[in-house]
Amino acid sequence: MFDDLLDGDAIALAAHIHGGDVSATEIAKAVLDRMAEREPLIAAFCTPTPELALQQAATVDRSRARGEALGPLAGVPMGVKDLICTAGVKTTSGSAAYRDFIPQEDDISVERMLTAGAIMLGKTTAPEFGYSGVGHNPLFPAPRNPWHREMTTGGSSAGSGAALAARLCPLALGSDGGGSVRIPAAHCGVFGFKASMGRVPLWPGCRDERYPGVSSWESLEHIGPMTRSVADAALMMSVIAGPDMRDRHSIPCGDINWREAPQRDIRGLRIAFSADWGYVAVDGEVRDIVTRAAQRFASELGCELEEAHPDLGDRSATFAALVALESDLSGMRSLPREEMSPHLQAMLQQPWRAETFTDAIADRKAVVNQLWRFMQRYDLIITPTLATPPFPLNMQGPEIIAGRMVRSDHWLSFCYPFNFSGQPAASVPAGFTASGLPVGMQIVGRHLDDATVLAASAAFERLQPWNAVQPPLFATREKP
Numbered sequence: 001m002f003d004d005l006l007d008g009d010a011i012a013l014a015a016h017i018h019g020g021d022v023s024a025t026e027i028a029k030a031v032l033d034r035m036a037e038r039e040p041l042i043a044a045f046c047t048p049t050p051e052l053a054l055q056q057a058a059t060v061d062r063s064r065a066r067g068e069a070l071g072p073l074a075g076v077p078m079g080v081k082d083l084i085c086t087a088g089v090k091t092t093s094g095s096a097a098y099r100d101f102i103p104q105e106d107d108i109s110v111e112r113m114l115t116a117g118a119i120m121l122g123k124t125t126a127p128e129f130g131y132s133g134v135g136h137n138p139l140f141p142a143p144r145n146p147w148h149r150e151m152t153t154g155g156s157s158a159g160s161g162a163a164l165a166a167r168l169c170p171l172a173l174g175s176d177g178g179g180s181v182r183i184p185a186a187h188c189g190v191f192g193f194k195a196s197m198g199r200v201p202l203w204p205g206c207r208d209e210r211y212p213g214v215s216s217w218e219s220l221e222h223i224g225p226m227t228r229s230v231a232d233a234a235l236m237m238s239v240i241a242g243p244d245m246r247d248r249h250s251i252p253c254g255d256i257n258w259r260e261a262p263q264r265d266i267r268g269l270r271i272a273f274s275a276d277w278g279y280v281a282v283d284g285e286v287r288d289i290v291t292r293a294a295q296r297f298a299s300e301l302g303c304e305l306e307e308a309h310p311d312l313g314d315r316s317a318t319f320a321a322l323v324a325l326e327s328d329l330s331g332m333r334s335l336p337r338e339e340m341s342p343h344l345q346a347m348l349q350q351p352w353r354a355e356t357f358t359d360a361i362a363d364r365k366a367v368v369n370q371l372w373r374f375m376q377r378y379d380l381i382i383t384p385t386l387a388t389p390p391f392p393l394n395m396q397g398p399e400i401i402a403g404r405m406v407r408s409d410h411w412l413s414f415c416y417p418f419n420f421s422g423q424p425a426a427s428v429p430a431g432f433t434a435s436g437l438p439v440g441m442q443i444v445g446r447h448l449d450d451a452t453v454l455a456a457s458a459a460f461e462r463l464q465p466w467n468a469v470q471p472p473l474f475a476t477r478e479k480p
Helices: 002-007 010-019 024-042 050-065 108-115 158-165 182-188 230-240 284-299 316-325 329-333 342-349 354-374 417-421 450-463
Strands: 045-048 077-081 119-124 171-176 191-194 222-227 270-273 304-307 380-384 425-432 438-445
Touching: 002 010, 002 024, 010 024, 010 050, 010 230, 024 045, 024 050, 024 077, 024 119, 045 158, 050 119, 077 158, 108 119, 108 171, 108 230, 119 158, 158 171, 158 182, 158 222, 171 182, 171 191, 171 230, 182 191, 182 425, 182 438, 191 230, 191 450, 222 230, 230 425, 230 450, 270 284, 284 304, 284 380, 284 425, 284 438, 284 450, 316 342, 316 354, 316 417, 329 342, 354 417, 380 450, 425 450, 438 450
Parallel strands: 077 119, 077 171, 270 304, 270 380
Antiparallel strands: 045 119, 171 222, 191 222, 191 425, 380 438, 425 438
């Protein structure tokens, strides 16, 4: 019974706990037993919190015994990315400079998840300050992909993706400043959703000037749900979305019924599909898998699909400059550098010029304007989430894709433009390579049209369910 519940979705698990079929403590103990077996193989959690999880589960059980109303996530286990602050629980951000840092307050998203009754299994591993699309950092072992342990999970929400794929939790919080929810979702075969900018408030992460590195990426970063079903992500959004005075970018969310959004009809939607943005080198299997998945929106879901793209071109230099602009360069340069990641040291050593930053700001405006003009003709854009399947651990990225020499960050080209624009974007599992590695498909909506992204993602999930397929390493039973 516990295997079925732990392999399933959060909505069903919460219903069993609400109904008294199983206690939150029983679920917590079952999850911790599973972690003891599986975690050594994948290293998803850098700071497990088993005692805290049991305490939180016991609180849920006492509330139920007293007849008190339970929150919508009561007793549901979750992982929290190590860049997201947790009161009383070590939050290292993958950096030696913060190896002993214990925040005094929860991030808003954590606060809301705990208020809704979720139980925290621990902090999931991330690269240093999230400045990477993979998972290794100076403090902890790199998370291993449950589909192939010698391959990367992607990042920067690396451990969150691994924990979900290994069925250690049905819910995880990730953050996405240039794809960092969508990247590990694609590489780990799970669902990741970056809502429109401001839907989910952030504090203290990216906002608190006292913490160099932690305070970076203010206008790029989003916190978002990572799950194994679209409905679970919508449930998380119903909990974590909504304005907060601590985040000046946060916006009202009364325009969306998050729980109902996945059920909306998508027939007649106009979808632009681009397999390569017109310039990206894309692995042949990725191209074929995502093209077939996109075509199903036209052939089986009643949408109008057209091959088109907004001619963005390579904006990686603009992205790098915006990241540097939104970093506390002075503060980060004052941190101990002996153990700092080489790519971070290189960024801090660069002699940035004001004109580089102002050029990047202007170019960001150009990208945003290209996108909104393009999306006057379309409801959605579909692309591959990433240009490659998972690649070996401890690389920043492949330097040859589809026979072309590329920069080591080229594989991320589909993701970061939508952090420029703040548009809603999701990664859904689209299929597997011949060697059994997951491939993600990105679905992007118009500004603030989060509901249509969730509806399209859910329609594809009903057409091509993904949670029934488990990594062979951890399969607990025969799946249909």
